[in-house]
Amino acid sequence: MKKIFAIAWKDAIIRFASKSELIFFIILPVVFTFLLAGGTPSGDDDNRIRLLVVDEAQTPISQQILAELENSTAVRSEVASRDEAQKQFDDRRASAVFIIPTGIDIASLQNASAEVELLQQPNNINATIAERAVQTAIRRVSSAISAAQSAVKQREAKQAFASEVDKQAYFESSLKLAQSIQEDAPERVTVVEGLTEDEVDYDPRSNSSAGQLITWVFIPLFGISALFAYERQQGTLRRLLTTPSRKATFLLGTISGQVVMALIQMLLLVGFGILVMKLNWGREPLALFVLLLCSALAAAAFGTTMGTFIKTEGQASGLSVMFGMVFAMMGGCWYPLELFPPAVQNAVKILPTTWAMQGMLDLGLRGGGLIDILPEAGVLLGFAVIFFSVGVMRFRFE
Amino acid sequence: MIKLLLIGIKDLKLMFRDRAALVFMLLAPFLLTIGMGFVTGRFSGGSSGLSDIPVVIVNLDKQDLGNALEDLFNSADLADMMEPLDSHNVDPEAARHLIDNDKASAAIIIPEGFTESIIPADGAMLDPNYVQPEPVKIEVYANPSSPTSAGVVKAIVDEFISRVEEGRTSGMTSIVGLMTSGLVNPQDMASEAKASFQNVDQVESTALKLKTNQEGADAVDFDMLSYFAPGMALMFLMYTVSYGGRSILAERAQGTLPRLMISPTQTFQVLGGKVLGIFFMGVAQVGILILASTIFFQVKWGDALGVTVLILAAVFGASGWGMLITSLARTPAQVGSTGSAIMLIFGIMGGSFINLESFPPFMQTISKITPNAWGLDGFTTLALGGTLKNLAEPITALLVMGAVLFAIAVVIFNRNGLVQK
Numbered sequence: 001m002k003k004i005f006a007i008a009w010k011d012a013i014i015r016f017a018s019k020s021e022l023i024f025f026i027i028l029p030v031v032f033t034f035l036l037a038g039g040t041p042s043g044d045d046d047n048r049i050r051l052l053v054v055d056e057a058q059t060p061i062s063q064q065i066l067a068e069l070e071n072s073t074a075v076r077s078e079v080a081s082r083d084e085a086q087k088q089f090d091d092r093r094a095s096a097v098f099i100i101p102t103g104i105d106i107a108s109l110q111n112a113s114a115e116v117e118l119l120q121q122p123n124n125i126n127a128t129i130a131e132r133a134v135q136t137a138i139r140r141v142s143s144a145i146s147a148a149q150s151a152v153k154q155r156e157a158k159q160a161f162a163s164e165v166d167k168q169a170y171f172e173s174s175l176k177l178a179q180s181i182q183e184d185a186p187e188r189v190t191v192v193e194g195l196t197e198d199e200v201d202y203d204p205r206s207n208s209s210a211g212q213l214i215t216w217v218f219i220p221l222f223g224i225s226a227l228f229a230y231e232r233q234q235g236t237l238r239r240l241l242t243t244p245s246r247k248a249t250f251l252l253g254t255i256s257g258q259v260v261m262a263l264i265q266m267l268l269l270v271g272f273g274i275l276v277m278k279l280n281w282g283r284e285p286l287a288l289f290v291l292l293l294c295s296a297l298a299a300a301a302f303g304t305t306m307g308t309f310i311k312t313e314g315q316a317s318g319l320s321v322m323f324g325m326v327f328a329m330m331g332g333c334w335y336p337l338e339l340f341p342p343a344v345q346n347a348v349k350i351l352p353t354t355w356a357m358q359g360m361l362d363l364g365l366r367g368g369g370l371i372d373i374l375p376e377a378g379v380l381l382g383f384a385v386i387f388f389s390v391g392v393m394r395f396r397f398e
Numbered sequence: 399m400i401k402l403l404l405i406g407i408k409d410l411k412l413m414f415r416d417r418a419a420l421v422f423m424l425l426a427p428f429l430l431t432i433g434m435g436f437v438t439g440r441f442s443g444g445s446s447g448l449s450d451i452p453v454v455i456v457n458l459d460k461q462d463l464g465n466a467l468e469d470l471f472n473s474a475d476l477a478d479m480m481e482p483l484d485s486h487n488v489d490p491e492a493a494r495h496l497i498d499n500d501k502a503s504a505a506i507i508i509p510e511g512f513t514e515s516i517i518p519a520d521g522a523m524l525d526p527n528y529v530q531p532e533p534v535k536i537e538v539y540a541n542p543s544s545p546t547s548a549g550v551v552k553a554i555v556d557e558f559i560s561r562v563e564e565g566r567t568s569g570m571t572s573i574v575g576l577m578t579s580g581l582v583n584p585q586d587m588a589s590e591a592k593a594s595f596q597n598v599d600q601v602e603s604t605a606l607k608l609k610t611n612q613e614g615a616d617a618v619d620f621d622m623l624s625y626f627a628p629g630m631a632l633m634f635l636m637y638t639v640s641y642g643g644r645s646i647l648a649e650r651a652q653g654t655l656p657r658l659m660i661s662p663t664q665t666f667q668v669l670g671g672k673v674l675g676i677f678f679m680g681v682a683q684v685g686i687l688i689l690a691s692t693i694f695f696q697v698k699w700g701d702a703l704g705v706t707v708l709i710l711a712a713v714f715g716a717s718g719w720g721m722l723i724t725s726l727a728r729t730p731a732q733v734g735s736t737g738s739a740i741m742l743i744f745g746i747m748g749g750s751f752i753n754l755e756s757f758p759p760f761m762q763t764i765s766k767i768t769p770n771a772w773g774l775d776g777f778t779t780l781a782l783g784g785t786l787k788n789l790a791e792p793i794t795a796l797l798v799m800g801a802v803l804f805a806i807a808v809v810i811f812n813r814n815g816l817v818q819k
Binding site: 018020021023024028031032035036092093109112114115116118120129131134136140141142143144145146147148149151154158159170173174178185188189191193207312314315317319321322325334335336339340341344361362365 | 418540544552562566579608762
């Protein structure tokens, strides 16, 4: 036990000999978590998509459209001049610009010649959402006109109007009626968040926090391979052959030391999530600890196996960062797995990051507990067993 | 000049002999670009990564509108986007259970009486005691770990309801108008009402048209990989320039730099050669990645001259950062770790991971210190059909950035006596 502790302590000293290690240990993970979570604001902010609106018509109809946009849950309209809006659009500082040109009034809507314009940045999801919001707003405004026009047609089919004045009066009364029917329309859709109602406050920032935690902890654990390579290059592994220390003691000391450091790093990041970002990681501490421990073991095992294939410290450093980043991305730590094609979603189940992330989401987003994360923890332990077995079998001092 | 080139080419050769560095400079960004291709739907032909969203539909209404909504989700139009699960004999509780177990992105529960709450039953309007029923709400039970997919499902339901409301408004306006005009016989009322509410979910207002720039002859076919591929290349470029900078300190530590100094070579030639080496490495790296993206993913980069000049300017700007990091560091290891940290920070600040629009305005302003932001701005301009003349701003910014940072680095080098003979 003393030997194991001594080896673990030696590795900690080596790792933190350079102060820059702290950048990777805590500073960068915190910065990334904060910035990426900032991309998914919590419910306290107005996180609607900014939509620039150019109102050149300045008519009651354009005002109605603006009023409808004000009620949108998806976009936050901001009125601007055409030049300013065009400049922001050209500079790609605005996802979408909605232009209501001159001449948009009741008359133009009645003779179906009215056309408004939406400029969208290509392949931009915010612009797509803005388009839906604009469609909804203009549909509400124009549908009242269409309803009134339809009423006039049906009335005319039954009996011709005595004069154009009568026809216009009928149209206007129908328009008022249609607008009042619209205003009185009840809500017909309700959205319920699965398994989080009354249990967990849904917070999309949990996704960013979990993803960054896994990313930044897995990379140094994969870097165990660099530790082995460094010791081999220095010749210190060969010296161990002359001491009464077994291979298992050395491996246990190195791996357990790195796993403990990973757990400390994880707890710091979880603490940051709870204290600074007000996330609900502290709801099921035992389940969280089990999941973090299993994740750390799986990553450490992978790093151990890597260390038996890689010859130099430089190779190990580069590959551990590369594998860490690629595994994180493909495991859903950077972007939700739902964005990947179904075949890829199935294929990435061979990565430990996928299971670690799934477990974190079960805890943070789905209100799960210890029982719910046991499948993920089991798979992660399975990874650990397989990779540790390969690593220990292949391990050589020279 | 020949000496400059020789030193630069020597460093470039050394880079290509370092397999570990090559893996990180070329393979890592290439693999991450592939990942971005999956996320953005680039490899699955979509405009986003979303496809075959698993959804459960529980139709307890079993009437016109409930059936219409169910048909909509099973329609050919949504075949690529949606994958309704077999929901025969699935009750609302079972559907919610499927979502809770992460088997689908959302459940749509259409309650009994939904149609009747919108379309009055035959003869109902003639009944003097007729009372409009309480509105019945469709429930969208969303999977919190698939927020984007659930959002798409809700948007489709909202769109459907919006059409239904449009139809209902139109039907009711017509009927009430005819009734108040006394033009409908009571015996004809039921059939008139029925006719008015027919296909209530398919009404489409044509009074006000929306013209978008995503359709027609002026539409731009923007390839997301022409944003993310350079995004990743520019991020790892920061590693490459610090790797090159590290070689300056390594040469000093190994004693080869002082040897160069006592040869008949001017100080500026030695340093200039090293800088040229860093520049060559960066150009080679970004060039290879862009070439690979073109060959493997058929990414269209736009104006070739613009791309070439932009690569040179971006590498120059990044090299400035590389030299600054080198001038401030004492050991090659410090350059390496600082360079890696800067690479990641610039990567996220410069838009390599997520679009800068997601950041608050002050962050967007700060991002201008990164070559990534300017480089991506230029590459996006080119992908949208721009040419070299549209790149004046990013190219100028990158050149100024490089020049200023080089000047600062030279001052610090001189102060630290790095190149003393």
